[in-house]
Amino acid sequence: MLKYILNRLLLVIPTFIGISILSFSFIRLLPGDPVDVLAGERSMSAARRLELLHVFGLDQPIWKQYLDYLWRALHGDLGTSLTTAHSITGEFLTLFPATVELSICATIFATIIGVFFGILAATHRGGWLDQLTMGTALVGYSMPIFWWGLLLIILFAAGLHWVPVSGRINLDFYFKPVTGFMLIDSVLSGQKGAFVSAVQHLILPTIVLGTIPLAVIARQTRSAMLEVLGEDYVRTARSKGLSNFRVTGIHAFRNALIPVVTTIGLQVGTLLAGAILTETIFSWPGIGKWMIDAIGHRDYTVVQGGLLLIAVIVMSVNLLVDVLYALINPRIRTR
Amino acid sequence: MRLLTTLLAASALAVVMAGGAYAKTLVYCSEGSPEGFDPGLYESGTTLDVNVASYEGLVKFKLGTTEVQPALAEKWEISKDGLTYTFHLRHGVKWQTTDYFTPTRDFNADDVVYSFERQIKGTTYLPDTTFAYWGDMSMPDQVAGIKKIDDYTVELTLKTPSAPMLANLAMPFAEIVSKEYTDKLAAAGKMAQLNDEPVGTGPFTFVNYQKDANVRFKANPDYWGGAPKIDLVFSINKDATARLQSLLAGECDVMAYPSPADVDSIKKNPNLTAIQEKGLNFGALWYNTQQKPFDNVEVRKALDMAIDKKAMIAAVYQGQGQVANSALPPTMWSSIDATLKPSVYDPAKAKAMLEKAGVKDLTIKIWAMPVARPYMPDAKRAAEMMQADFAKIGVKATVYSVDWAEYLKTSKPVDRDGAVIMGWTGDNGDPDNFFTPNFGCDAVGGGNRAQWCDKDFDALLKKAQQITDQKARAKLYEQAQVIFNKQTPVSLIAHSVVTMPMSKKVTGYVIDPFGLHHFETVDKSE
Numbered sequence: 001m002l003k004y005i006l007n008r009l010l011l012v013i014p015t016f017i018g019i020s021i022l023s024f025s026f027i028r029l030l031p032g033d034p035v036d037v038l039a040g041e042r043s044m045s046a047a048r049r050l051e052l053l054h055v056f057g058l059d060q061p062i063w064k065q066y067l068d069y070l071w072r073a074l075h076g077d078l079g080t081s082l083t084t085a086h087s088i089t090g091e092f093l094t095l096f097p098a099t100v101e102l103s104i105c106a107t108i109f110a111t112i113i114g115v116f117f118g119i120l121a122a123t124h125r126g127g128w129l130d131q132l133t134m135g136t137a138l139v140g141y142s143m144p145i146f147w148w149g150l151l152l153i154i155l156f157a158a159g160l161h162w163v164p165v166s167g168r169i170n171l172d173f174y175f176k177p178v179t180g181f182m183l184i185d186s187v188l189s190g191q192k193g194a195f196v197s198a199v200q201h202l203i204l205p206t207i208v209l210g211t212i213p214l215a216v217i218a219r220q221t222r223s224a225m226l227e228v229l230g231e232d233y234v235r236t237a238r239s240k241g242l243s244n245f246r247v248t249g250i251h252a253f254r255n256a257l258i259p260v261v262t263t264i265g266l267q268v269g270t271l272l273a274g275a276i277l278t279e280t281i282f283s284w285p286g287i288g289k290w291m292i293d294a295i296g297h298r299d300y301t302v303v304q305g306g307l308l309l310i311a312v313i314v315m316s317v318n319l320l321v322d323v324l325y326a327l328i329n330p331r332i333r334t335r
Numbered sequence: 336m337r338l339l340t341t342l343l344a345a346s347a348l349a350v351v352m353a354g355g356a357y358a359k360t361l362v363y364c365s366e367g368s369p370e371g372f373d374p375g376l377y378e379s380g381t382t383l384d385v386n387v388a389s390y391e392g393l394v395k396f397k398l399g400t401t402e403v404q405p406a407l408a409e410k411w412e413i414s415k416d417g418l419t420y421t422f423h424l425r426h427g428v429k430w431q432t433t434d435y436f437t438p439t440r441d442f443n444a445d446d447v448v449y450s451f452e453r454q455i456k457g458t459t460y461l462p463d464t465t466f467a468y469w470g471d472m473s474m475p476d477q478v479a480g481i482k483k484i485d486d487y488t489v490e491l492t493l494k495t496p497s498a499p500m501l502a503n504l505a506m507p508f509a510e511i512v513s514k515e516y517t518d519k520l521a522a523a524g525k526m527a528q529l530n531d532e533p534v535g536t537g538p539f540t541f542v543n544y545q546k547d548a549n550v551r552f553k554a555n556p557d558y559w560g561g562a563p564k565i566d567l568v569f570s571i572n573k574d575a576t577a578r579l580q581s582l583l584a585g586e587c588d589v590m591a592y593p594s595p596a597d598v599d600s601i602k603k604n605p606n607l608t609a610i611q612e613k614g615l616n617f618g619a620l621w622y623n624t625q626q627k628p629f630d631n632v633e634v635r636k637a638l639d640m641a642i643d644k645k646a647m648i649a650a651v652y653q654g655q656g657q658v659a660n661s662a663l664p665p666t667m668w669s670s671i672d673a674t675l676k677p678s679v680y681d682p683a684k685a686k687a688m689l690e691k692a693g694v695k696d697l698t699i700k701i702w703a704m705p706v707a708r709p710y711m712p713d714a715k716r717a718a719e720m721m722q723a724d725f726a727k728i729g730v731k732a733t734v735y736s737v738d739w740a741e742y743l744k745t746s747k748p749v750d751r752d753g754a755v756i757m758g759w760t761g762d763n764g765d766p767d768n769f770f771t772p773n774f775g776c777d778a779v780g781g782g783n784r785a786q787w788c789d790k791d792f793d794a795l796l797k798k799a800q801q802i803t804d805q806k807a808r809a810k811l812y813e814q815a816q817v818i819f820n821k822q823t824p825v826s827l828i829a830h831s832v833v834t835m836p837m838s839k840k841v842t843g844y845v846i847d848p849f850g851l852h853h854f855e856t857v858d859k860s861e
Contacts, residue, residue: 032740039379040743041759042471043772055465083370085461085530094546150576156579165581166546171362171568177545222468283572285547293368293573301463303547 004268004326012307014174015315020073020145023307033058034082034298057072058080067305075252078305083297084182088305092287097180103271105202106210111264114214118221118260125226133218135264140215145274149208149281156204163203166283170197213267220263223224224256231255258329267323277296351662359840361565361859363852364578364587367486368547368571369496374510375454376461378468383507388552388567389431390510390535393422393447394501398853401615401667401764402795403501407442407511407536413675416754417496417803418479422447424487427556430513431540438515441457442536444483449514451481451491460526468508472762481756498803502763507851511536528668538563538855547571564858575707582607582836588859589837589844589853595653595712597850601836612664614847617659617769618750618758619825620701620721621784628694639689641728642721643680648829651717655834659827661816662759662769666848668856669809678827686728686851699725700753702746703736709831710758711852717756749780752825759817760850766812770796774824787824 009081035044035052044052053059060068072079078088121133157165164170167310168182175189183202186194228234229252287306294302365383391730393408405411408422424447430438430654439694453459454466455478469475477500479492484856493500503509516534520526533541539552550569556562558847570587572578575594579601580589592779593609622629622638660677663670689697703718704711711717715736722732735753737745746755762768772778775796776788792815799811833846843856 030738030741032738032742032744036744037740038467039471041757041782043775043778044471048470052465056463080462082463085371085376085527086463133389138760140518150580153580154578158583161584165584165586166572166577167570167586170761171360171549171570171586174551176543180752280573281577283570283574283577284569285545288546290571296739322830328778 001326005323008322011076012315012319014276016312019311020070020304020308021066023304023311024069026106026194027295027298027303028062030295030298032298034300037296037298056300061188073308074243079301081292081294081297081302083302088302089309091290092306092309094177094180095285095287095290097177098182098284099272099275099279099288100203101181102202102209102284102286103268103275105206106213106271106274107264107267110210110214110217110267112218113210115221115260118218118255119225119248120224121218122229130222134222137215137218140211141212141219145208145212145277146281149212149278152204152208153229153281164197164200164201166281168201168284169194169199173197176207204282205278205282209271209274212272213264216267216270217260217263221260222257223250224259228252228256233267258325261328262321262325265318267322268317272310272314281300315334350537353377359565359859359861360568361589361854361857362570362587363569363854364581364590365569365571365852366575366578366591367573369544369550369569370854371530371585372541372544373480373530374507374512374533374535375450375466375469376459376464376530378471378508379570380850385569386507386510386533387537387851387853388539389533389537389541390507390512391537392504392509393424394505396502396505396764396847396849397674398847398856399612401502401761401848402810406505411501418493420491420493420500421484422489422491424489425559426487428559428713429557430536431557432535433532433534433540433542435528436513436516436519436534438513438534440515442511442513443486444489445486446511446514448481448483450509450511451478451516454508455480455660460521461530462490466550467506467684470504472506472508473478474503476486486775488597489645492858496801496803498800498808499763499765499767502765502768504858505840506763517677528635532681539680540568546766551831558855560855562854565854567854582838585702585838588841589835589857591835592707592708592709593834593836595651595834598653598655598834601834606839607836608841609834609836610838610844610846611655611832611834612848613657613664614709614850615664615667615764615848616710616758616850617662617664618708618717618756618828619659621755621825622755623749623754623786624785624824625749626752626786628697629754631692631694633688634694634697635823635826637692637694637728638687638725638730639678640681640688641724641730642828643724644828646679647717647720650720651711651713652829652831653712655712656829656831659830660820662773662819662825662827663766663812663816664761666831667761667766667769668805669816671813672830675816675820682727688835689728689730697730699730699732700735701732702742702753702755702757703734704739704742704756705736706739708758709760710829712831713757714756723811747781749786751784751786755784762849764848766808767796767800770812770815771800775817775818780822783823787822787825789818789822794817 034056059297079159097143117133121130153165156162173191174193178185178188182198186198236253237251276292279286279289291306344824369385374390391406391761394403395406397404407425409425411422413420416650428442434697451824454469477493477497479494481491513534520528538558539554542551542553544550552567554563554566579597581587594856601607622635624630648656660675661670661672665672701721704714719735725732763815772782776793779786779788795811795815835846840860842858
């Protein structure tokens with residue numbers, strides 16, 4: 001097991017270097033630099049442009065900029081934002097909990113509902129329930145997030161006033177963040193009603209962000225369940241006279257879980273991509289919105305540093321899933 | 336649903352009992368996050384909005400106008416040669432008291448000298464920053480120095496006379512920071528805090544900023560102009576549709592930048608009101624006047640005549656604008672927009688003019704900006720309409736669009752292909768600010784995306800910069816506008832109307848012609 005984990009860890013090194021190069025060059029390949037954005041419609045003399053490039057450290061040769069970035073990144077220093085002059089790690093840590101909180105809620109939502117409907121579809125294979133669930137899943141999977149988010153806002157927030165439009169908590173509540181997780185901080189604040197408000201603000205973004213993963217999980221659960229339900233040991237279990245619930249719920253489902261767990265792990269990337277749009281619509285102060293703004297401003301340091309941090313996190317989650325996978329299924333680690 | 340209502344009511348009651356909520360808070364749904372809180376470092380409108388809440392300069396624009404009036408300076412004199420400005424400062428102005436700073440003295444000349452000197456020296460206390468607006472308004476070329484005469488008198492000296500200097504000093508970058516506060520931060524090795532936790536003399540005292548979520552201010556009880564009646568929260572949301580939904584749901588009281596398509600429905604809503612003001616701007620199609628056949632004024636005039644500008648104002652600006660005849664908006668002094676010969680939509684004549692100029696099978700690339708600006712709310716739609724208009728006179732147009740940063744950069748070079756949709760919103764209410772950065776010879780290859788350099792026009796601009804008599808300057812700008820109109824380096828499209836939607840509970844809001852948002856005069860009924 002240890003050897004397996006070490007092997008997986010070693011693979012992380014070339015991936016890290018690859019990502020550092022990609023994240024560094026991607027934003028620089030786009031025409032237009034931070035000085036162009038700063039100038040906007042305005043005219044700028046060549047001297048002033050050079051002066052600003054110097055301020056941003058962009059007058060250095062490109063290889064030197066990369067090596068500086070890599071060297072500092074390896075020492076845990078990702079530099080400061082070209083727009084706000086704040087430390088990138090600091091900004092990331094301020095905003096990341098909001099994204100994590102939303103992503104966790106979306107994952108839980110997608111998993112519970114997705115697995116439930118997946119099993120339902122598999123056990124009613126070919127029936128109208130199966131058709132309906134899988135049809136809805138296909139619609140969910142194809143849903144444009146921006147449109148879906150605005151539709152829910154117009155219906156349930158501005159129209160019916162069931163839930164708030166945007167933000168993480170009602171503006172009447174004011175407390176300094178402790179953990180950055182609003183659900184926890186609202187409880188810690190001791191202000192009554194704060195937690196409820198935080199939950200209400202989470203409902204729509206959770207549904208919007210969870211929709212695509214939900215569809216994927218439902219479809220994956222269905223096909224995994226169908227495969228397992230056809231296995232010999234399931235037939236044996238049935239012939240032993242076990243109840244239908246024990247056969248599907250315990251024997252079959254446990255074995256169907258492996259590909260489902262992998263699917264959930266792989267959804268981390270989807271969640272982060274979805275977070276960019278969800279956070280923009282719901283004014284959710286997370287890293288998705290942060291990255292999009294940074295690309296627009298050509299804030300090189302934020303884009304390269306942010307991408308690197310996100311990549312490291314996605315890699316770690318995937319590593320964790322691989323380990324979990326190996327734990328659930330001993331065949332993997334001995335292979 | 337009943338459970339939800341009960342929970343909501345309980346939480347509201349709890350908040351009132353805990354005293355956690357502000358007495359009367361105005362929530363402003365803003366369009367983006369401030370980059371920082373030091374008034375000298377940034378120049379985007381989003382950041383300047385939070386600066387003007389807590390800081391003030393020596394002078395300021397009378398709200399809703401471009402007229403310069405006293406602020407921290409009660410009065411001033413300008414020497415005859417236009418090189419020395421003596422400012423007499425207001426007595427008894429208090430610095431804001433916050434959780435992180437308690438002032439021991441009132442505002443005085445030391446603060447003014449410090450605030451100017453740091454920008455004159457040009458080095459900031461933060462990496463990757465510069466006194467951006469100071470540089471971009473060419474202040475280093477104009478300001479020689481500043482000195483304290485006594486505690487309430489300062490003298491600003493210039494290198495050359497500069498007619499727009501007072502207007503420049505009314506801009507947010509010239510706002511005054513507290514020397515006592517910065518000294519304290521510097522001594523503690525915490526200078527960076529100046530950009531996170533501001534201390535000004537303005538109407539609102541900073542409370543807290545939660546990144547990308549909200550900025551909180553409370554009314555400054557010591558404000559020399561009288562304490563505002565509200566506390567103020569900026570609630571940040573980038574998406575115009577979501578901002579409007581927040582306004583409809585009562586989560587905010589005032590919203591920034593509605594999309595033009597929504598203005599009609601806002602006006603019809605019984606709970607909302609939309610106040611409107613003519614903006615200090617113009618939107619245009621900028622030809623490359625150094626490229627054939629656009630170097631021929633007749634070709635430019637023909638294309639200008641082929642554009643149905645009225646239809647464009649109806650469709651792109653949703654009627655919120657007027658056809659522009661001059662680059663200077665009619666509300667600006669010296670503008671002859673109203674009396675200049677208006678551009679007439681006449682495709683048949685346009686076609687004949689092109690033929691006369693010997694231009695056949697003309698193709699043109701129209702650059703459509705990917706972002707909405709007050710002067711151009713929907714450039715893609717505008718470009719498509721121009722494409723259809725040009726097709727009517729046999730000109731084949733293609734629409735081209737890239738992301739904003741790339742657009743800004745690649746539309747500047749002299750050898751750029753095609754015509755660019757772009758525009759301008761004034762910085763300081765001075766005509767020079769409309770002409771020199773956009774149409775001056777020095778700006779060719781830069782902000783002058785028409786690549787147009789007319790010696791007579793440029794000479795008039797230079798001359799007008801050197802004199803301070805407004806009447807004499809106005810005459811020069813009138814002549815300049817006539818030349819501009821004859822030469823048509825760009826097809827002027829519109830001066831747009833700025834709309835601010837708000838709840839009917841909000842009173843006293845005044846639209847700033849420069850596009851910033853001020854709340855010191857605002858009240859809200861419960």
